[in-house]
Amino acid sequence: MTVSIVRADLENVKTQVKALLDQLGYKPKKEEIFLKPNVVAPQPSETAVVTHIAVMEALLEYFAGRKIVIGEGSSCAQDTMTALTVAGYVDLAQRYHVELVDLGQVERQTVRWEYGNLKLPKLAFTHEYVNVPKMKTHVQTMVSLGMKNQKGLLANPTKKNFHIKHTLPEAIRALNEVVQPDLTVMDGILAIEGDGPGRAGRVKELGLLLAGQDVVEVDNAALQIMGFALGEVPHIPPRENVATVGLTLAEAKDPFLRAKDNYFNIGNASLFSMRACSGCLEAFAFGFIKSGIFRWTERVDVVAGIEARIPAEHGHLACFGKCTKKLAETHKIVHIDGCPPQPEDVVKILEAFGL
DSSP states (O other): OEEEEEEOOTTTHHHHHHHHHHHHTOOOSSSSEEEEEOOOSSOOGGGSSSOOHHHHHHHHHHTTTSOEEEEEOOOTTSOHHHHHHHTTHHHHHHHHTOEEEEGGGSOEEEEEETTEEEEEETHHHHSEEEEEOEEEEETTTEEEOHHHHGGGGSOHHHHHHHHHTSOHHHHHHHHHHHOOOSEEEEEEEEEEEESOSSTTEEEEEEEEEEEESOHHHHHHHHHHHHTOOTTOSTTSOOOSSOEEEESOHHHHOOOOOOOOTTEEEETTEEEEESSOOHHHHHHHHHHHHHHTGGGOOSOEEEEESTTOOOOSSOSEEEEESGGGHHHHHHHTOEEEOOSSOOGGGGHHHHHHTTO
């Protein structure tokens, strides 16, 4: 297998997507196409949190003439259709007359995996499945690339179980053993570095597109471009000597600022994620941004996840989500319930501390 790499920007993306796939020699084997972007939360493309709408439009034109379905399953804390609307996908689908679906609402089929039975969208098997991830760092998994993007195929209860019943790296690996995209096209035109994968990270103007028919090889190529060593990221099996066409890995390399380990700040608010699912992370991030936390000068620390514990140092302290209820009761700490809590619930933390 080979990974194709080209330089691209938002103005030449249509030409460069064609060049990317042409030099890969890619030809779809099925007439119907399923495009799976990364639209984890309701954010516009310029934030780099979601797969840029320009990349998706370029793919729609590349696959013109075929029946196309765009599908996504956003974070547990978010409504998928709202996220797709804010990201511009609803308007795009209407303009190109393609179907847009919430993967939480589609027909599923049962497959066997390492942990028993797993229900996945039939689209991933009946259609030519094109995985379209973003190139981002991640506070829990170090990076969010092609393999991680497949977590969006899952129904919400299963997404939570990836954190609660399993370890996240092992579950992601096992998922990728039972469903493999026919093609992965990675959006690295605008990337996220630092405390990604959301707005706590920093936009990086990388100007790259990557593609390949082996998602593990694409992820390994991306890791080396980002400055990670092979085998350093637990959920990505190392592949040595990945062959490339177009740019070499050395030519494309542009090291990323890394995320802190299971911890990030938004203004003076901090979240300690101790095996919390992405629902709690998203609810925390969006809730604090909406609440106007940037106005406050006092420190607020929040713990979340099934392994939550009291940090050695903290300011105003709160527990977030169903998993932390017992911890909050034991230590008489402010607790926000929910699995996950809603972003609007975050204001209750501020109210509890009189902020």
